Amino acid sequence: MATVSETSTPAVKVKKSRRRGGIFDPTSILGYFMMLPAMVVLILFFAYPLGFEIYSSLTDMTLGNDAKFIGFDNYGSLLADPEFLTAAKNSFVYVTAVQLGKFVLGLGIAILLHQKLVARGFWRAVVLVPYAMPGFVAYLVWKLFYNPDVGSLNIILTKIGLIDAPIAFLGDRDWAMPAVIFATIWRGFPFWAIMFLAALQAVPKELYEAAAVDGANAWQRFKNISLPGIRPVVLVVFLISTINTINSFEAIWLTTAGGPSDATVILPIFAYRGLTSFNIGQSAAAALSLVPVALIFTYFILKRMKKDQ
Amino acid sequence: MARKNVKFSLFKYTMLMFVAIFVLYPVYYMITLSLRSQASLWSNPTLLPASDSSLENYRAAFASVEFTTSLKNSVIVCSSATILALVFGVMAAYSLTILKFRGRDTMGRVIIIAFLTPGALLFIPFAVIMANLNLSNSLKGLVLVYLSFMVPLATYLLLGFFRSLPPELEEAARIDGANRLQALWFVLVPLIAPGLISVAIITFTGAYNELLYSLVINVSPSVRTVPVAILNLSVADEVPWGRTMAYSSVAAIPIMVLYFLGQRFVVEGLQTGSVKG
Known part of the structure; x- marks a missing residue:
């Protein structure tokens, strides 16, 4: 009782x-x-x-030394440092190109997997492979693939007669950034493909049937039914994946380490170099320059989540 | 009409074959290269498995104390951090979805902000703080640092699973006489068991793949994790490719098998977290 x-x-x-x-x-x-x-x-x-x-x-901290408060001097000297400005610019180019590539490849493959297929589960598992491969392994394999002396990309291109002399893709100022971008897209697109596929599958089939009865063609059905259906997913995936891409230290560090001569230095690499030269105050300021971007993204995600509830 | 369908099928499967080659080639490449010596790479550039392939690089991998130690370190760090992150994550996700109390929304927001903070933002203070606390160069220290991103990740993913449960369920269990904790343990947790598996796989691999913190905090060979150990195979710009690929295969294949076996759960976890979260 x-x-x-x-x-x-x-x-x-x-x-x-x-x-x-x-x-x-x-x-x-x-x-x-x-x-x-x-x-x-x-x-x-x-x-x-x-x-x-x-x-x-806000200090002149180095490893082992007492820190003296110096106000915003570190931020001032960052903005005057051409290497930092290069890193900021490279980060922007890298993230934009990688995200665009993941979007196109992810959406294309999601649409392909959404068709009537024999053994769809098998194909989906295949598409997940780059995502399952640890990043540090994937980027080392790509580094080897691009290698001018023993890498298979050069072997292939020479065999089919596209090039006469091997190209050092990661050691060439013009090739290094596209090469790294491509490797990053390879590793990251499955997340997008899987998310898009789930969103496509969540769109009620009746909508397509009704539209077909009304005489809508395939493109009209895609534009008016599929795209609106996946829009909320695109937004969340885009935000989460962009934060991860801004963060991608290993993709660059393991392939080019920022080279040749700063051609692929992005902000995390710049900050890491500062730390290895024990310049803590300065590299802390560099790392914090990521905050405004992260804040903008966080704001949009929180807003989006509020709407969901 | 029928001919059009055949054509379309042909197109679909041709595209899929291209995707499969694009996706699987690096795996094939890693494995074939892992079977070759550095000298043979130079003398015999081939795209097919080479005739002079051998398991020598694998023998070297398992004979290397540094590598086997790093494997052991990775397993210890990642499993302890995963277990802690799961326990803390379930507790947090439960109270953020089921319980109603003042400050709940703020705490939820803090979790999301931490989840969205790039790791590259915090490695500098971690390097200094861990050194000051005498926790750098220790597995314990690395576990603590990993919790900083694994707890928010686990909580964020689990929120999606808790939200997908009907709210009446917990109330029904309590009407039947269970207290809150009993309802959580006996009713809710078993229902999100697939979620726990998926979150465990995602957080474990997240920690296993982590390079930056490990590189900065654990420098001495006895506490290195696998990625750092593999990186340290290269001296200056000289990369022993065959050995690097053999070490990489040993590091990657168990994780890839885990993903393959848990595929259903991983996909569900990613989708629940991102789509409904």
Whole structure:
């Protein structure tokens, strides 16, 4: 009997306190308790490092030395540093081209997989392969593929007679960026393809049938039914994938390490070089230059999620 | 009409063949190259498996203490971090979806912001902080640093799974006499079990593939993870390709098999997280 009243009365209380939103009612206490581990991790290993980074970007900190506060000097000297400006420009070119490539390839392959196919599951598994391959392995394989002496791209191009002498794709100022972009697209497009495929499959079949009855052709059906159906997914995938691409240290570090002569330096590589020369204040400022971009994207994702709820 | 269909089928499968070659060639390339010595690469440039292929590079890989140690380190770091991230993630995602309390939306937003923060933003303070705490060059330190991105990732993905449960379910369990924690453990967790598998695979591989933090924080050979160990095979610009590809195959193939076996779960996890989250 006691258990019955215990379970029934709090249920009523909870309902009431939901409206009041008290922080001491049982639901709230349980809620805070359950959030505690994640919040502790985020305070110690997210908020604190971020605060530390902002602080060190305002000092002349180097490894092992006491830091002196120097205001915004680090940011000033960054904007005057041609290598930083190159890194910012390269980051923009790299991310834009990679995302465009992933979108086109991802959408094309999703449409292909959405057709009536024998063994669709098998083909989907094949498309997932680049995503399953660890990034550090994938980029090393691509580096070898582009190698002028032993790489198979040069062997192929020479055999079919397209080139006379091997090209050092990663060592050439004009080729390095496109080569790295292509490798990054290869590794990243499956995420887009799989997401687009799911979105296409979620569009009700009746819509297509109704449109076909009304005399819409394939292109009209695609434009008026498929595209609107996948639009919300495109947005979320685009935002998440762009953040990851801005972040892609390994794609560049393992292939060109930023070379030849800064041709493929992007912001994370620039910041890493600063750290290896122990210039902490300066490279903290460089890393923080990613924040405005990240903030814009976060704002759009949060807005989008609010709409979903 | 029938002829048009045959033509279209031919087109579809031809395109699929191109996609398959595009996607699988690097895997084929990695494996064939892993069977060759550095000298044979230079003397015999071929696209097909070479006649002088041998397992020598694999023998060298498993004989190398540095490499086997790095494999062990990776497994220890990634599995401990994955287990912690899953536990913390389930707790957080549960309270963010099922419970209603003041500050909930703010905490949810903090998780999303952390999820969306590029890792390249934080490696500099981590390098300094971990050195100051005497936690650099330790597996423990790396686990802690990895939690900084794995907990938000796990929580974000699990939010999608918790949201997909009917809200009446938890209430029904409580009406039947279960308390909140019993309802979570006996009713909700079993229902999102596929979600747990997918989140486990996604977070584990995320940690396994991580290069930057590991490179910055764990420098000494005894605590290196696999990517750093493979990178350290190269001396200056000289890359021993056959050995690098053999090490890479050993590192990549178990992960790729895991993905293949868990494919259904991984795809579902990515879709639930991104589409509904």
